[in-house]
Amino acid sequence: xxxxxxxxxxxxxxxxxxxxxxxxxxxxxxxxxxxxxxxxxxxxxxxxxxxxxxxxxxxxxxxxxxxxxxxxxxxxxxxxxxxxxxxxxxxxxxxxxxxxxxxxxxxxxxxxxxxxxxxxxxxxxxxxxxxxxxxxxxxxxxxxxxxxxxxxxxxxxxxxxxxxxxxxxxxxxxxxxxxxxxxxxxxxxxxxxxxxxxxxxxxxxxxxxxxxxxxxxxxxxxxxxxxxxxxxxxxxxxxxxxxxxxxxxxxxxxxxxxxxxxxxxxxxxxxxxxxxxxxx
Ligand SMILES: [Zn+2]
Numbered sequence: 631x632x633x634x635x636x637x638x639x640x641x642x643x644x645x646x647x648x649x650x651x652x653x654x655x656x657x658x659x660x661x662x663x664x665x666x667x668x669x670x671x672x673x674x675x676x677x678x679x680x681x682x683x684x685x686x687x688x689x690x691x692x693x694x695x696x697x698x699x700x701x702x703x704x705x706x707x708x709x710x711x712x713x714x715x716x717x718x719x720x721x722x723x724x725x726x727x728x729x730x731x732x733x734x735x736x737x738x739x740x741x742x743x744x745x746x747x748x749x750x751x752x753x754x755x756x757x758x759x760x761x762x763x764x765x766x767x768x769x770x771x772x773x774x775x776x777x778x779x780x781x782x783x784x785x786x787x788x789x790x791x792x793x794x795x796x797x798x799x800x801x802x803x804x805x806x807x808x809x810x811x812x813x814x815x816x817x818x819x820x821x822x823x824x825x826x827x828x829x830x831x832x833x834x835x836x837x838x839x840x841x842x843x844x845x846x847x848x849x850x851x852x853x854x855x856x857x858x859x860x861x862x863x864x865x866x867x868x869x870x871x872x873x874x875x876x877x878x879x880x881x882x883x884x885x886x887x888x889x890x891x892x893x894x895x896x897x898x899x900x901x902x903x904x905x906x907x908x909x910x
Pocket of ligand 1: 689737755756757758807808809810811812813862
């Protein structure tokens with residue numbers, strides 16, 4: 631396959647910065663809200679404005695998220711994540727920038743990951759700013775809602791939970807356990823919220839120093855990730871994209887591979903002598 635050969639020689643050259651998206655985690659059972667499954671059409675993503683201003687929206691978010699968390703917490707990295715970690719340990723990939731909030735790059739052994747949109751396993755208080763663990767919040771939510779999980783045992787396999795209004799109304803969110811009254815929010819960047827400027831600056835700096843930018847499993851729909859592709863292209867840094875289906879960055883790419891990541895990435899790692907350390 632011609633494009634796979636081009637991809638291989640680009641990565642073999644080293645100095646790669648990876649930009650990963652939801653498509654890399656679908657094989658770990660985490661739904662891609664913009665992927666071909668079309669889940670996005672059924673749910674409007676939560677905005678920061680709705681979350682902070684509308685108590686009902688916030689309650690609905692926590693009720694659904696309380697159920698979905700079991701899926702995220704139970705997810706394990708897949709062959710694609712392990713291949714990326716292998717490429718990093720082999721010194722070919724310098725930095726991973728991920729749009730994913732599932733922490734699976736780190737779980738696969740990747741050092742140096744910039745989590746562009748934050749992490750779902752951490753919770754921040756919008757008043758006192760303290761960061762606490764999601765596991766701890768999960769325990770507190772379970773205690774505050776002892777009957778809730780039992781009543782909504784029918785969770786779809788993709789973690790997509792449709793809750794009737796009366797069940798949402800019965801859910802009791804909790805406030806910050808440290809200051810006692812602050813509003814809690816998962817430490818992820820919602821729609822309508824900006825990524826912290828320092829974090830964006832670190833990403834741009836990494837991209838500008840890269841010999842190539844490798845996009846993995848992102849349709850680049852959101853400017854939050856697409857801007858790095860545009861920057862690389864402007865600087866004459868080659869961009870390679872591995873994704874199932876077309877992306878909004880294809881026009882900037884020198885190589886596009888349309889194939890499942892769990893198959894392509896271990897092959898790629900093997901070809902450049904960076905086989906995943908844990909095996910696949
Ligand atoms: Zn607080």
